Amino acid sequence: MKNKIFFLPASQIDNTGDVLINKVLLDELRKHGELIINDQGKPDWFLEEIGGKESEKLSFHTNSKFYDHLRAQMKELKNEYRFFLVIHPGHTSRKGYRSALYGDHGLLFTRFLRKLKNGDCQILRFGFSIGPFDWYNTIAEFFYTTAYKMYAVRDTESFSLGKKFRFRNIKQMPDLAWSYKNLSNSNISIEAIEESYIVLSFRSNKFGTKHDSDYLKPIIEHLKKILPVNKKIKIVYQVKFDREPALEIHKELSKTSNNIELIDEKLDLQTASNLYKDADYIISNRLHVLLLGMVQQTLAFPLIIPGDNAKIINIYRDNSLNHYLLSSLDDSSENVIKINKIISDENTCKVELKKTIDKNDKAIVDIISNTFL
Missing domain, CATH: 3.40.50.2000 (Glycogen Phosphorylase B;)
Structure with missing residues (x-):
């Protein structure tokens, strides 16, 4: 079966570091299936910098919302594709009971992700770090990890924190920046770089x-x-x-x-x-x-x-x-x-x-x- 990979890019677009790790991840994901990138609310310059192709943008395929299109595709093409949802890399740290209930790692969103998982969508996250969490959000993050097939953190401290609280499906990997390749010739002239x-x-x-x-x-x-x-x-x-x-x-x-x-x-x-x-x-x-x-x-x-x-x-x-x-x-x-x-x-x-x-x-x-x- 073919793979269809739905990618949720970073919400923070004013940091070139986030551009860097999102671009590296997209370049790797593209090797393993058809990409659908959630471009709703994302400016063209950001999508261009992370290497998103026109045919990979959600808006190229549908006017529907990201998760609505994912669920429709899962229902329509379940015999042709394996479906994956990939959450962007970065860092997550939470506190407060409202975040634990209603946040993007909260219990209500986890309930939605588990429904996707039960419908045979595999949920993945690569190259991020976690913590600190207060007690509310430690519990919420534990349940959040149960929706994942791969919860791959980028440093030993994050991994140790996850193991301490028995987060599910946790693995350690390097920061995605280590796979970046600068394929462009520098525009800086020889004269300009003579001065160190x-x-x-x-x-x-x-x-x-x-x-x-x-x-x-x-x-x-x-x-x-x-x-x-x-x-x-x-x-x-x-x-x-x-x-x-x-x-x-x-x-x-x-x-x-x-x-x-x-x-x-x-x-x-x-x-x-x-x-x-x-x-x-x-x-x-x-x-x-x-x-x-x-x-x-x-x-x-x-x-x-x-x-x-x-x-x-x-x-x-x-x-x-x-x-x-x-x-x-x-x-x-x-x-x-x-x-x-x-x-x-x-x-x-x-x-x-x-x-x-x-x-x-x-x-x-x-x-x-x-x-x-």
């Missing part, structure tokens, strides 16, 4: 979208101490809400250096890929800024606040990359030593990094492929 540069990209909060100067201040002070004096610095953002911290970092660093450049536009995936690929190294507290560099063998250093950047810490530790982690609470001289040690042995580091990329890419391909057997 470092990329900076930061959020200014632990969660959410509100800019917090107080949160950013110690990060800026730390950057002043660890950045080389005579190196070109490019400050970028690939999340719309990171523009304010980018402006603030540019303003403060420019007080002490003339080598600071702000690229004042939200980078799309291809522009970010090309820019990171040619950088000397990257310093950031955004997971998919870091991974988009690493997967292209650009050294990427997380400058983190312990307790605030669990996703980054967990994924770096899972890949034996602990030595890249820089804490803004540590003495700056220790972080300079870390950076210089890795850069001084750059060739060896990149050989090891290539092994990590290949290992993770193979694991991602194998896990997704085996799910459709």
